[in-house]
Amino acid sequence: MARDGQQAVDAYKAACAGVPPSTLDGNVNTPATHGAPDVVLMDINMPVLDGLAATRLIRAFEQQQHLPPAYIIALTGLGSAQAQQEAFSSGVDLVRISIDHNPSDAFENLC
Numbered sequence: 001m002a003r004d005g006q007q008a009v010d011a012y013k014a015a016c017a018g019v020p021p022s023t024l025d026g027n028v029n030t031p032a033t034h035g036a037p038d039v040v041l042m043d044i045n046m047p048v049l050d051g052l053a054a055t056r057l058i059r060a061f062e063q064q065q066h067l068p069p070a071y072i073i074a075l076t077g078l079g080s081a082q083a084q085q086e087a088f089s090s091g092v093d094l095v096r097i098s099i100d101h102n103p104s105d106a107f108e109n110l111c
Contacts (some may be wrong), residue, residue, distance in 0.1 A: 005049030008042065009057045016067060036067050044076040044087065051076075052090040059091035 002008035016036045040058065044051040055072055062069050074092040076083065084095045 002046075005046040005051055005054035007048075008040070008046070008051070008054045009049065009061075012037065012040065012058050012070070013061060016061075016065065036062075037070050040070045040072045042072055042074050042092065044074050044078065044083070052087060052092075055087075055090045055092055 002011050018035065042051040042055055046054065049057075051074060055074070058072070059069065061067075069091075071093050072091060073094045073096055074087045075096050075098055076087070077098065078084075079097045087095050
């Protein structure tokens with residue numbers, strides 16, 4: 001799990017290249033991935049690089065590398081139509097408005 005938007009972009013690129021996530025974050029319990037992720041959960045309000053900017057970078061990378069686009073689900077506490085439109089304009093596929101503070105809880109609520 002990325003702690004900021006730049007880590008999310010770096011992890012996505014590394015996964016596409018087949019680099020195990022444990023080499024990025026030092027977490028040996030993170031399972032290895034093979035190829036581009038099918039789904040990305042993106043917090044819109046992340047530090048360093050916000051989730052919308054991270055999404056735009058991921059979409060640009062996918063185009064440059066001729067990769068099929070991942071399905072990006074934005075998690076946010078912002079419910080305004082303007083915030084949702086900005087997310088969609090950035091390349092987000094689904095906006096999940098949640099007040100959950102635990103990403104695992106928000107993921108569970110998607111299922």
